[in-house]
Amino acid sequence: MRFFIVDDDEGVRSMLADIIEDFGLGEVVGELEDGSNLSHDLLELKKVDILMIDLLMPIRDGIQTVRAIGQDFSGKIIMLSQIESKDMIGEAYSLGVQYYITKPINRLEILEIIRKVMDHLRLQKSMSDIQRTIQGLQIVSSPKIQRTADAENKIVTSGHFMLSELGMIGEAGSKDVLEMLEVLYQLDSETGETSFTFPSLKDIFTSIAAKKLGHRASPAELNKEIKASEQRVRRAIFQTLTHVASLGLTDYSHPKFENYASKFFDFTEIRKRMLELQNEVEPSQSQVRINTKKFIQVLYVETKRSMS
Known part of the structure; x- marks a missing residue:
């Protein structure tokens, strides 16, 4: 799997990258400290499967960034934040964010969520392969x-x-x-x-x-x-x-x-x-x-x- 991490905390980005690489979950293909430079084209160019993005960032926050990316992104999004506002989380879900991790981040929780997302992606790929065969x-x-x-x-x-x-x-x-x-x-x-x-x-x-x-x-x-x-x-x-x-x-x-x-x-x-x-x-x-x-x-x- 190919990961892209967006978080204004360098320590969080480093910890997430270490977990992904140490447990053989995939490859981190890009990092950003803010969502203002993230675009759908960049995610497509990097062939990103899973985007991990912080909810609160100084220039453009996670919700604004996900909205800017649009629904054309075919990968999965994991939102990270220490804020537990139901309204903000609800808005994130309405934009297609199905996975949420609270800060301070916990290694076991991250592993569980990432593996669950990977299972869902593999299932979707299997479905797509079968549907293409049948459509043929x-x-x-x-x-x-x-x-x-x-x-x-x-x-x-x-x-x-x-x-x-x-x-x-x-x-x-x-x-x-x-x-x-x-x-x-x-x-x-x-x-x-x-x-x-x-x-x-x-x-x-x-x-x-x-x-x-x-x-x-x-x-x-x-x-x-x-x-x-x-x-x-x-x-x-x-x-x-x-x-x-x-x-x-x-x-x-x-x-x-x-x-x-x-x-x-x-x-x-x-x-x-x-x-x-x-x-x-x-x-x-x-x-x-x-x-x-x-x-x-x-x-x-x-x-x-x-x-x-």
Whole structure:
């Protein structure tokens, strides 16, 4: 990350720079003792990710400077001040300043705030990358758009069939799983089967959260939805594990058990769940080893196969 520090106290600037460099948080690419010489063009030239700026300065204060920079600055702003006026802090927030550190500054608080800001920036970058990939699907001719839409409908229809086979339909997480299949199919169509690489689960969950909440959602809202979606999917997969294990317990040669048990799960987990069902033991979900990525990968392959 690239930092720019604006504070009229040289000691504060030095302390902030030392913390950033000592903890490997990034690089300080510029410093100023007042906001009067800071501009949007300078921040763009320095490719600044995080601006740390004092609220009270002699010539142009932090609020005036942030207002002068405008909303075109794509990075994050951390405001520093020993003044705790609610009106001034409220005005700073209204200008897009989401992070605030009170003086005298505390090393642990600075580390916590900076790391939180860095996490939000990484999340936004991941979202932007996914959105650019998806938008690229739209820059095609109308017939191709129609074919893509038809294919996406088919992947959802086939997905419904597969989830019914697995006993997952009706679970809260089944909708999330179908949305994951749509995201994978879009990426697969864009890159082509020969060069398609299965993305990380984090990218998939980020994509469906961004689609659900819209571009105005804050990083905190997105993080909350991502975690909720992950939990719903994990619970749904756990129910599928139980369903498949119960089939095997009733009839070890059941075609669904033979076809799906070893494909979607580690057989040791299937066997353990069968014994628990047999002994009427209801385990905690956290005690079960669920490989979510393996499950989604296999589900996507099986769903595509059922389309044809």
